[in-house]
Every structure is written in structure tokens, then in C-alpha cells.
Amino acid sequence: MEAPFKVGGAVEPPYFVGREWDLEILERSARSLDQHFLILAPRRFGKTSLLLNLRRRLADEPSLLLPYVNCRDLAGPLDLYRLFARALIGELERKRGLKGLWERFRSVFGERVLRALESLEEIGGEIGEWGKVYLRFREREVEEGELVRAAFTFPRKVAERHRVGVAFLLDEFQEVAEFDGRIFSILKAEMDRPSRVRYFFSGSSLGLIRRIFLEEDSPLYLMVSRHRLGPLSREEALRFLRERFSAGGMRVESETLELVYELTGGIPFYLQKLGLVLFRGALLGGRREVGATEVDVAFAEMLAELDGEFEVRWLSEFSPLQRRILRALSQLGEAGVTEIAHHLGMRPSDISSTLTRLREAMVIERGERGYLVVDVVFARWLARGSQDRP
Ligand SMILES: Nc1ncnc2c1ncn2[C@@H]1O[C@H](COP(=O)(O)OP(=O)(O)OP(=O)(O)O)[C@@H](O)[C@H]1O
Numbered sequence: 001m002e003a004p005f006k007v008g009g010a011v012e013p014p015y016f017v018g019r020e021w022d023l024e025i026l027e028r029s030a031r032s033l034d035q036h037f038l039i040l041a042p043r044r045f046g047k048t049s050l051l052l053n054l055r056r057r058l059a060d061e062p063s064l065l066l067p068y069v070n071c072r073d074l075a076g077p078l079d080l081y082r083l084f085a086r087a088l089i090g091e092l093e094r095k096r097g098l099k100g101l102w103e104r105f106r107s108v109f110g111e112r113v114l115r116a117l118e119s120l121e122e123i124g125g126e127i128g129e130w131g132k133v134y135l136r137f138r139e140r141e142v143e144e145g146e147l148v149r150a151a152f153t154f155p156r157k158v159a160e161r162h163r164v165g166v167a168f169l170l171d172e173f174q175e176v177a178e179f180d181g182r183i184f185s186i187l188k189a190e191m192d193r194p195s196r197v198r199y200f201f202s203g204s205s206l207g208l209i210r211r212i213f214l215e216e217d218s219p220l221y222l223m224v225s226r227h228r229l230g231p232l233s234r235e236e237a238l239r240f241l242r243e244r245f246s247a248g249g250m251r252v253e254s255e256t257l258e259l260v261y262e263l264t265g266g267i268p269f270y271l272q273k274l275g276l277v278l279f280r281g282a283l284l285g286g287r288r289e290v291g292a293t294e295v296d297v298a299f300a301e302m303l304a305e306l307d308g309e310f311e312v313r314w315l316s317e318f319s320p321l322q323r324r325i326l327r328a329l330s331q332l333g334e335a336g337v338t339e340i341a342h343h344l345g346m347r348p349s350d351i352s353s354t355l356t357r358l359r360e361a362m363v364i365e366r367g368e369r370g371y372l373v374v375d376v377v378f379a380r381w382l383a384r385g386s387q388d389r390p
């Protein structure tokens, strides 16, 4: 029997739940191509799943291409060209019935130059021209920068030629921050031109994203509509858990589900993970129901499974002062600057810029009464082992 929960990787229904409102906004914008978007959420809130489900919703829309590229897969400008090409040409194939297009195009990456040139001649048009840029690069006639320019101008040309709209989905865009800054001026120039291309960026670090979008005096930041993706609402989370446990043949009381929601803060990844641990445990114990005691045990088990990863994050991602602040917050719950500073025996002015940085990294956020750690599971892990940690 297949487990009713899925942990890791993008998910689709029935493993994907909610996000109706977000999807509607994005879908409407993709259809009308009225603006660029920047979808912001911490890690594991479901950005990739959201983008791929947007794509699913518009799968039957022949005049709208939704190429998807995860910028985590890009090691440099070369990959940018390659993956942009694959995503865009793949969409053209699918939506315009141009079978074999990618197969022919990809010869530019491997085949001998003459053979590749033949393929490109067969393809012709602007796609053929586009491929030739790569061949010129192979022959060292043009630089890497030309590849980047080709990558970003291509969607517009395809849109014009094939009379389609393009909503380009660029997941984890902050990963591109390491690249040459020229990328952003090229992108900015493209975004400035009238065209039927819109970008849907996702990002999980506000600081990096802001740097990218403000770099080179190019206020990209002002050109995109920002969209925050939160955890799942209580309602969505409970509906999901109820439906999934029932699909797995498990009985669960409402209070137990509430407890799962509370412990995970509605963060999709943890909902699924805790769900899975609970389900697995029940199966192994030959039980058909899950109660509060099991949830506590499963939560501890989940923390143990995440321990290595949290440990690495703790040691590598944060400065000593950031760690002190996080440790304080994990104990205080929600707290204001003064309270945190007091707890640490410091002045508010000593920690305010560090707080800002943590907020930009979406590690903490402002609540009604002060700051709190966004990842509630990470916060619980921290609170539990706080004394033994550097
Ligand atoms: N809408 C959703 N409904 C149910 N579960 C979800 C949903 N979105 C995400 N998940 C769960 O969270 C996990 C991570 O989702 P996803 O990879 O889409 O998030 P992400 O924000 O892109 O994460 P990362 O920061 O690792 O790239 C999924 O494997 C799934 O278990």
C-alpha cells in the first residue's frame, strides 16, 4: 500500500493541498501577462510545488508557455543557456505539437559542429539562430555573456514568432546571485521591453533577492509584484491531514489533528513528515488509529531524524550572535528587541542589525508582540537541546 504522505520533492494532488488563493492570483496573472512576480517563502514552504501546480493548471492552454527552471541546478552561465533552452523548447514541443525539436536542438551541445549546424538549419527560424550562438561560443567566437543574453532574449522572440505568451518560472532565483552581475542588467533590459513574457521568480532569501534586484542600479525590485507564501492555514492543514489519514485507513480524532497542526505550524514539509512517521508507526504496531501519545512519540522521532540536518544548519548558517538570538527566541517564544537584548545582557542597539539580517533571511519574522522563529520545528529542536549547543 502506498503511504498517504509524501516528503520531499514537488507534490501534486492528492498530496498537494490548499494554496487555492495563491494559485488563483498567479493563474490570473499568467493568463493576462500583466506583471512579473516574486514569490517569497522560507525553505520547504512549498514554492516548487506551487509553481509546478500552476503549470499543471495551465497545461491545456496552448497559447501560454510555462517553462520552468530551478536555479539550484545552474552551476554557471552555461547552464543558464542550456536549461533555459531545454525548458522553453520543451514547452514549445508540448504546447505547439513540434515534436523532436529539442532532440534536434540539443545537438549543439554534443555533436560535431558541422552536424549540429545541419540540425539547426533544419530547425530554421529564430530557434536555429539561437542555437548558432552556442556554436559560436564553442568556436570561441563569442563570450559567455552572449549566451546569457541569448538565453534572456529568446523567450521574447519565441513569444512573437509563435504568437504565444510566456510565463517563465524561475525557482530559487537567489542562487543566481553568485553569477556575474551582468546577468541582472541583461534581464532588466529584457524586462523593460514590451513583450508577452513575464517572469515568476521564487526565492527563499529576502536579503539575497533584494541584493540581486537592486544591484547595478537596476531596480528590478520595483518591477515585480511581491507575493509571500505562508504556511498552510489551520483549515487547509486539518482538511489535508484528515483526508490523508483516512486514505491510509487510519482513524484520528480532531484533537490529535490539531496537535499535529500546532507542532508543525502548518509548514507543509513537516505536516507530511510527521504524518508519515505517524502512519509508519501505526502500521508497524498493527494499529488502525492514532492518538496524542503517538503524536508526541512521532514528533520526537522526527526531530531525531532531522537532527543532523539542523545541526549543520545551526553551525554553518548562523554567526555566533545570530545563534545567541535564536537560542533566546526559542526559549522566550515571541519577544521584542528590548526583551531579547535584556535576556542576552546586551543593549537593543547591539542586536538590531543582526535581527534585520535574520529577518531578511526569513529565519525570523515579526509577529504581533515581537519577533519569532519562522520554522517552529527548528525552534523546538533548538529549545530542547539548547544547553548543549555552541
Ligand atoms: N501545498 C502542499 N500541500 C501538501 N504538502 C506540501 C505542499 N507544498 C509542499 N508540500 C510538502 O513540502 C515538501 C517540500 O515542498 P517543495 O519542494 O515544493 O517546497 P520548497 O519551498 O520548494 O522547498 P525547498 O526550499 O527545499 O526548495 C513537499 O515534498 C511536500 O511534502
Ligand SMILES: [Mg+2]
Pocket: 047, 048, 049, 171, 172
Ligand atoms: Mg524548491
